[in-house]
Amino acid sequence: MNTVSAFLQSLRVRSWTKNLFVFAGILFADHWTNPRALGITALGAVGFSLLSSSVYLMNDVADRERDRNHPEKSTRPVASGRLPVSCAISGASFLALAVLSVSWFAAPRFALVLSVYLAMQIAYSAGLKNAVILDVLLIALGFVLRAIAGVTLAMDTGYHDVSISHWLILCTFFLAMFLGFAKRRSEVIALGPQASGHRRSLEEYSVRLLDEMMGIATAASIIGYSIYSISDRTMALVSTRLWLTIPFVTYGVFRYLYLIHVKGHGGSPDRLLLSDKPLLVNILLWVISVALAVNLCPGTGTTGI
Template identity: 60%
Template sequence: MSTLSALVESLRPRSWTKNLFIFAGVLFGRQWSPEAIGITALGALGFSLLAGSVYLVNDIADRARDAQHPDKRSRPLASGRLSPAAAWLSAFVLASGTLSAAWLSAPRFALVCSGYMLMQTAYSFRLKHVVILDSLVIAMGFVLRALAGVELAQDCGFAVEISPWLLLCTFFLAVFIAFSKRRSEVVTLGEAAGEHRAILRDYSPHLLDEMIGIATAASIMSFAVYTVSERTAEMVSPMLWTTIPFVVYGIFRYLFLVHRRGLGGSPDRILLSDRPLLFNILLWILSVMAVLRYFPAKGNA
């Protein structure tokens, strides 16, 4: 039982909130039927299990360094509660089982999942050691999540597409979160940051603040351009721009938590524990649904 609980912990269920990006396609594509939501939820669960296998591989590769980290040393592999052999076996079973089921039922969804798996494996063993690219790879993972949801819906016969501007917004928002996490690591570990991970020597709070600022502006601007574009007015809603304030507040609230509360090292914990941010996200989702419901696209009016 202790091994099972350690395995579940290593799958990082808290981090599965990232897979909510899979719902972007059905949300903005107005595919809100129980069938569409149910299929997307199954896809999110499958993607979560696949991501869990990636976390296992990553923790295997990092277990020696994690053992020296003030927070990560309590992870099952770093603390010795889960053996590398059990982790490897579990990762193989989860990845092969999930991908096999995906290829049999939704090939295009499976293709995106396979690309995600390959990218994250390369990240675990090499790309995480390349400055800046390490954070960009994390950001691409969020883009692939959004694409996976779209491809799954299309595999199942739903008319869903996603705007390149929305994908850009997803990318820059994820870059913002990734650099905020690096900033937290550099500030928290201080002089010992490079000992835990050599790449952290190449970062500084000032450099990260500059890149966070750029990512912040790009996130807001790309979402704003998406909402006011003629294509969005014709295919989604001409009033989607009214949801911009929620996006601005959410990003600024996150910045506040990073700079004034010393958070940022664990994005999933921020999303699940900060009530103003969580409430804002809920209001944003409800406002998007209300706009799409009461102010339909010109083509659907």
Template identity: 45%
Template sequence: MGKSLAQAHPGVPISLIKLLRPKQWTKNALVFAAPIFSLSLLHWSLFWQAIIGFFLFCFVSGCVYILNDFFDREADRNHPEKRYRPIASGAVNPYVALVFGFLLLTTSLTTAFIFNPLFSGLLLVYFLMNVAYSMKLKHIVIMDVMIIAFGFVLRAIGGGLMIDVPLTPWFLVCTMLLSLFLAISKRRHEIFLLQNEKEGHRKVLEKYSIQLLDQMSNIVTTATIMAYSLFTFTSGRTVQLMWTIPFVIYGVFRYLYLVHMEGKGGKPDKVLLEDKHILVTVVLYGISVILILLFLE
């Protein structure tokens, strides 16, 4: 039984937090990739800088969600799920949400500038790119998935800037390819669910087909595994990182299994938390990287 609109009004402070969509924050965990590979998380001060960088990305991405909800509030009120969002449900005044978003964005960019001016500039680019995506670019075929992937690359670069750690080209290529893999899988899942009414969901879906996305996925999957394998040998760290390649292969193959055999993949962050195989693989991969860099380098 669906919840009533009254239940969607938990109070303004809670509603303002819900505007930022905390459930989406797992996407920003890529900020920790550079600190993990550099072992900077072992240094207390750099650990906190990485944490701050993570939350700054969460807040800036939340500002994009606020802007989206503000402009889509009328359409969201007629949507079976989106009508419970804080602005659409009336839990937060649209203009109060807009002011809150502006203040949060300004504070986040200022805080980032204090740590690293380049990081502040990167956050601004990330914000503007996502606004452009929401307003226009998400309707352009192929460009939509590439913008999503580039957003993850900016997160990875941001993690390096926050702790002043240089990133290798192969690391950025791996990030881009893996993000493309997830974005393409997400589009395929959407078409799979809505084959008979693609134009009723995302306009760009009518320009895709499952066959096209499968071709794109094949290319990106192969490139991802090859790029990561090369990264382990050319990262400037120990070649013993090659022992983590099986985790990457299994994780990619498991995700393909979920997409093609179980019809999942629409929400990568949800898959990560709900599929035990992928969750265990990610945990083991992270532990392996840390142990190899600590004891085999």
């Protein structure tokens, strides 16, 4: 029973919030009120979450020695010895094979995106996580793949009017870069001189460098979303009033910066998302405002993101 509990803990269900990016496609394409589209996307998000959990298990096995030097990660089931390595490997393999098998049968293009994500995560665990800057870049690409996965799933299941905006992809990419650099900053500060003992890339980072890169990613995220909101393509295909949602994005990014620099948070984005009420309320208001803008003030052509 203790092994089962340890295995479930290793799935990191709290981190499944990252896979909400899968819903971006139907949100911006005005299919969020369609029960079938919503149900299919929810199943896709669950599949992506289970695949992500298999990656977490693989990472825990690969990093178990280094995690023992981390004040928080040392309590993880694999690092602490509560979950045997053999069980973690078996569980990760089963989850990955099950998700990919079902996906290839039901939605081939969606399965292809999942396969690319898994291959990228394996490369990350195999050594790219120790490459400064590239480590965060790969994390950001993982978020981009989540958004693309939602679109491909919609197309695989008959919603061919859902498309991908390059601006929205860039916005997702830079927002994820911002969150990734914020996490690295928290690790550098928390671990101090022992940072390199946990992750080799951390010795190449400094708080000043991370602050500068966070600033660039922050600006790119807000500007990218703003340009997307007022672009001719968005006005024609999505909504003529999406620009009204820009303040929510701006506040959300600035609120996160406040939590990082004033409150000392940032080490766990998924935990912060669920624990900071102003940030959570702002995200909910943003989702509602996007849904209303797309539904009440639709574009002049076919839908898309």
